[in-house]
Amino acid sequence: MSEVPDNLSYTKDHEWMLVDDGGKVRVGITDHAQDALSDVVFVELPEIGTKFSEGDAMAVAESVKAASDIYAPVSGEIVEVNDKLEESPELINESPYEVGWMVVIMPDNKLENTLDSESYRKLID
Amino acid sequence: MVDFAGWEMPIQYSSIISEHKSVRETAGIFDVSHMGQIFVRGPDVVKFLSYITTWNMDRQKDGDCRYCHILNEKGHIIDDTIVYTINPNEYLLVPNASKIIEIRDWLLINSNEFNVTIEDLSDIYFCLALQGPEAPRLLGQHLNTSVNSFQLKKINEVIVSGTGYTGELGCEIIGPLDQIEFHWEALLDMGAIPIGLGARDTLRLEKGYLLSGQDFKGSETTLETNYAWVIDWDHDFIGREALMSQKETKYSKLSGILLEDRGVLRPGCPVFYNNTKVSELTSGSLSPMLRKGIGLSYLDLDVDSKITLEVRGKHLNARVVRTPFL
Numbered sequence: 001m002s003e004v005p006d007n008l009s010y011t012k013d014h015e016w017m018l019v020d021d022g023g024k025v026r027v028g029i030t031d032h033a034q035d036a037l038s039d040v041v042f043v044e045l046p047e048i049g050t051k052f053s054e055g056d057a058m059a060v061a062e063s064v065k066a067a068s069d070i071y072a073p074v075s076g077e078i079v080e081v082n083d084k085l086e087e088s089p090e091l092i093n094e095s096p097y098e099v100g101w102m103v104v105i106m107p108d109n110k111l112e113n114t115l116d117s118e119s120y121r122k123l124i125d
Numbered sequence: 126m127v128d129f130a131g132w133e134m135p136i137q138y139s140s141i142i143s144e145h146k147s148v149r150e151t152a153g154i155f156d157v158s159h160m161g162q163i164f165v166r167g168p169d170v171v172k173f174l175s176y177i178t179t180w181n182m183d184r185q186k187d188g189d190c191r192y193c194h195i196l197n198e199k200g201h202i203i204d205d206t207i208v209y210t211i212n213p214n215e216y217l218l219v220p221n222a223s224k225i226i227e228i229r230d231w232l233l234i235n236s237n238e239f240n241v242t243i244e245d246l247s248d249i250y251f252c253l254a255l256q257g258p259e260a261p262r263l264l265g266q267h268l269n270t271s272v273n274s275f276q277l278k279k280i281n282e283v284i285v286s287g288t289g290y291t292g293e294l295g296c297e298i299i300g301p302l303d304q305i306e307f308h309w310e311a312l313l314d315m316g317a318i319p320i321g322l323g324a325r326d327t328l329r330l331e332k333g334y335l336l337s338g339q340d341f342k343g344s345e346t347t348l349e350t351n352y353a354w355v356i357d358w359d360h361d362f363i364g365r366e367a368l369m370s371q372k373e374t375k376y377s378k379l380s381g382i383l384l385e386d387r388g389v390l391r392p393g394c395p396v397f398y399n400n401t402k403v404s405e406l407t408s409g410s411l412s413p414m415l416r417k418g419i420g421l422s423y424l425d426l427d428v429d430s431k432i433t434l435e436v437r438g439k440h441l442n443a444r445v446v447r448t449p450f451l
Contacts, residue, residue: 039142041411042389044437060437062389064141064411065323067437086387 002032002124005097009111010120011073016097017111025074025111028101029061029092032124037063040092043085045103050078052105059102061092070102074111080104127322130222132159134322141323145413148291148328152257153320154312157290161225162250162299163218163232167241170216174208177235179347181360185210190275190286193355195220195228196364200346200371204228204337205355207288209277217284217299219252221337235363251305253298255312256320256328260295263315267308272296283308290325292332292449330419331412333381333448339392340379340407340421346371349423351378351448377423381448382406384418384434386441395435396422406434412450418443419450 008016014033018026034040044060052058052072059070081103085091092100115123126133134156137144147153165174171182180193189210195203204224209217220228229245236243255263265271270285272278274294277286283300298308313319320328326336335341341350346364348371356368384390390409395402409420418434418441426432426445433440 038137039140041142041413041416042387044388062411064327064389064413065136067389067391 002030002035003097004030004032004117004121004124006117008097008117009114010117010123011071011114012123013071013073014124015070015073017073017114019111023107024079025076025105025107026101027073027103027105028096029070030120030124031096034093034096034100037061037068038065038093039063040089043089043092043102045081045085046078048078048081052076052078061089072105073114074105074107075109076105076107078103079106129322130159132222134159136323137321138319141321141327142413144318144320144324145327147318148257148293148320148324149414150258152255152259152263152295152317153324154309154317155254155256155320155325156251156305156309157254157297158251158302158305159222160252161218161220161222161228161245161247162252163220163225163229164244164246165216165218165232165241166214166244167239168214169239169241170214173236173239173241174216174218175360176239176362177232178206178208179356179362179364180208181357182208182210182216183360184357187212188276188278190277190288194347194352195231196347196362196368198363198367200348200364200367201344202341202347202350203231205335205341207286209284209286211277211279211284219299223338249302250299251302251308253305253308253312254289254291254295255298255317256289256291256293256295258294259316260293263312263317264296266315267311290334291328292334292451327410327413330408330410330421331414331449331451333421333450335379336408345379345423348372349376349378351380375425377404377425379407379421380424380426380428381446381450382420382422382432382434382443383446383450384420384441384443386443388418388436388441390418390420390434390436394420396424397433397435397440398424398426398430403432414451421448
């Protein structure tokens with residue numbers, strides 16, 4: 001069974017989001033997604049300052065067999081990226097919700113159309 | 126699971142990286158029963174297979190295994206195979222799954238002048254590959270035997286050969302299909318790790334071994350694949366004349382490519398030299414041991430030439446290297 005923490009929001013594209021006190025959104029991929037990808041061996045992250053619209057491909061996670069786009073779950077600007085993933089992409093497999101986070105976005109609007117943990121669990125069931 | 130020449134095969138049992146490392150560090154077992162088993166027998170078998178392949182079977186002693194190519198008149202590779210000398214009257218060929226029928230037909234139409242019989246037992250024979258530094262120990266434990274590199278032993282109906290597709294120590298076990306479970310289960314119980322198609326590909330690519338249908342697919346010659354060592358020029362074989370004339374010309378050769386920037390390479394990835402597209406990758410992946418992107422491409426460039434590879438619109442730095450990568 002994949003882990004789906006209750007304190008996070010989710011997208012149907014298997015990303016998780018955590019909103020901090022300042023409204024910034026930390027984004028990563030879910031336990032279910034990392035398991036489906038299998039060993040992540042390379043991660044391409046966006047430059048800080050890049051702006052994306054919701055649904056744009058903003059990053060790529062690659063396993064030996066395939067490259068998967070990671071989509072912006074919300075429109076906004078990239079304000080932080082997880083540099084550790086450059087050296088250690090396997091952190092996404094080992095700790096998808098903590099050390100393996102991918103980017104922090106300053107969103108243009110509040111989060112909409114997200115799934116809570118209950119709905120996401122149903123989606124991957 | 127994926128379809129591979131009509132066989133349903135797992136890409137991975139656990140994960141490609143961990144399976145890959147198991148083979149390099151301990152021992153893995155592959156079910157490669159999709160590979161063909163074509164037996165050629167008769168008084169003319171040595172003459173016949175010398176004519177069919179790039180190797181002169183006169184040089185084979187009983188128990189020798191030899192990797193070679195089967196070419197058409199143009200010198201183009203139909204398939205690569207290991208030829209097993211079981212005895213002077215009985216040989217075994219192990220063609221790739223997708224080439225079994227083509228090879229069988231090719232043997233048949235070229236055998237008119239030779240006193241040989243051709244029997245395709247691919248459907249009723251299994252092949253298991255036990256590979257890795259611990260493989261000889263497991264083989265000893267399992268069948269109380271050992272084999273030298275590129276040598277075979279026949280134990281009852283089963284052939285055990287010191288061959289494989291990983292560059293590691295180990296063997297392949299070939300025999301009637303009803304015995305596969307006995308060998309598979311026993312070797313798993315002894316600690317061999319099951320390996321899927323994904324790691325089979327990364328393991329062979331690190332060693333620069335060719336993948337049929339990908340690194341050659343009908344119009345490449347043995348010289349172009351940079352496998353001239355499989356040719357014995359001092360004998361007559363189908364494709365020899367074409368290779369003799371190609372030898373005098375300039376042609377692209379399958380070359381190793383090592384990515385210097387971070388990234389993973391994929392087949393089809395465009396290769397650039399001096400900002401001009403010169404080729405594409407036939408194979409590409411990430412070497413789990415080097416943690417670098419590696420690939421193969423037909424290039425007319427010297428070793429150490431700087432090239433770039435276009436990945437998602439960006440140019441990544443790479444250079445031409447000698448294979449094996451590892």
